[in-house]
Amino acid sequence: MSINWLRFVSPSLKKPPLFHLCHLPPPPPSSSAVIVAMSYDKELAAAKKAASLAARLCQDSKDLRKDGGQEIVERITKLVNDSLTIDGSYNVTLSTEDILRAIDNGRSEGGSQGRHWVLDPIDGTKGFLRGDQYAIALALLDGGKVVLGVLACPNLPLTSLSDAGQHSPNNKVGCLFFAVVGGGTYMQPLDGSSAVKVQVSAVENPEEASFFESYEAAHSMHDLSSLIAQKLGVKAPPVRIDSQAKYGALSRGDGAIYLRLPHKGYREKIWDHAAGCIVVSEAGGVVTDAAGQPLDFSKGKYLDLDTGIIVTNQKLMPLLFNAVRKSIQEKASSL
Numbered sequence: 355m356s357i358n359w360l361r362f363v364s365p366s367l368k369k370p371p372l373f374h375l376c377h378l379p380p381p382p383p384s385s386s387a388v389i390v391a392m393s394y395d396k397e398l399a400a401a402k403k404a405a406s407l408a409a410r411l412c413q414d415s416k417d418l419r420k421d422g423g424q425e426i427v428e429r430i431t432k433l434v435n436d437s438l439t440i441d442g443s444y445n446v447t448l449s450t451e452d453i454l455r456a457i458d459n460g461r462s463e464g465g466s467q468g469r470h471w472v473l474d475p476i477d478g479t480k481g482f483l484r485g486d487q488y489a490i491a492l493a494l495l496d497g498g499k500v501v502l503g504v505l506a507c508p509n510l511p512l513t514s515l516s517d518a519g520q521h522s523p524n525n526k527v528g529c530l531f532f533a534v535v536g537g538g539t540y541m542q543p544l545d546g547s548s549a550v551k552v553q554v555s556a557v558e559n560p561e562e563a564s565f566f567e568s569y570e571a572a573h574s575m576h577d578l579s580s581l582i583a584q585k586l587g588v589k590a591p592p593v594r595i596d597s598q599a600k601y602g603a604l605s606r607g608d609g610a611i612y613l614r615l616p617h618k619g620y621r622e623k624i625w626d627h628a629a630g631c632i633v634v635s636e637a638g639g640v641v642t643d644a645a646g647q648p649l650d651f652s653k654g655k656y657l658d659l660d661t662g663i664i665v666t667n668q669k670l671m672p673l674l675f676n677a678v679r680k681s682i683q684e685k686a687s688s689l
Contacts, residue, residue, distance in 0.1 A: 394502050401492050401504040408490045409506035466498035466652035474625040478597025487599040493628035498652025503629035505531040507599040515608045531602040533636035539605050552606040554639040558669045560586040565611035569594040579613045585677040601630025605637035615662035622657040640671045
């Protein structure tokens with residue numbers, strides 16, 4: 355099977371993580387027209403396993419801090435070959451050079467045709483280096499639509515952030531969220547024990563809502579988020595979290611609102627939102643840009659957005675949208 359990879363180098367690490375966008379052959383014509391009716395069971399099983407194993411590789415940062423990456427490359431090569439052996443579909447053993455060549459060879463740009471795997475192996479690299487929240491984010495695009503998403507969040511508590519906080523020493527951490535189009539969203543511990551179905555917060559009164567935003571001010575205008583929260587009547591202070599772990603926490607109701615409103619000129623990339631978007635939407639949430647339009651993953655590596663991304667439940671969305679619109683207008687008029 356021919357596989358093309360797009361390599362994206364993050365500036366946040368000395369030895370940069372890789373973003374891969376993998377192009378797969380399209381499904382048979384008879385099944386490609388109706389995505390909802392298709393089964394992605396095999397793809398989901400593979401994605402869950404890959405994200406879980408990657409999370410285990412990332413839990414100790416000393417490997418990525420080394421000047422030389424040979425040890426981590428050897429571990430990845432072993433992991434790939436073990437997975438191929440267990441799968442049984444491929445009678446092949448790959449060398450380290452095979453793995454590196456596969457990473458470097460591809461030039462897939464994504465788009466609206468065929469299937470594409472979208473992977474961010476360390477989403478939230480600054481959070482990872484601080485020992486805070488990060489995620490392994492893997493999604494499958496089919497015809498430009500996100501049909502499957504997996505988020506492995508090694509540092510996210512298994513219980514609600516509101517109950518345990520982000521760094522409770524007595525709370526077990528390590529969550530895996532996964533969703534398939536039309537199938538709901540589930541969460542399970544990274545050790546693979548039983549999964550439970552999750553739902554977004556049912557809060558209807560903004561005064562009772564809590565909201566998430568990006569930890570880094572460079573990723574989101576905190577002053578604009580504060581203005582929006584004020585207009586909504588939100589009383590709780592913002593919860594600032596790195597990475598798509600925010601999407602996972604929202605999908606199980608830890609918070610009710612997520613605002614990502616980057617500075618002018620910033621272009622959102624699909625690997626920062628693809629997995630999280632379906633994890634939240636399948637849990638009953640709504641993910642749009644600031645103009646109320648659904649995110650369009652069919653145009654390649656970047657999302658064409660109006661101002662930013664807003665996420666909440668269906669009942670709060672009209673109120674949130676109005677507050678966002680008025681706040682953006684007010685901020686623009688003050689410049």
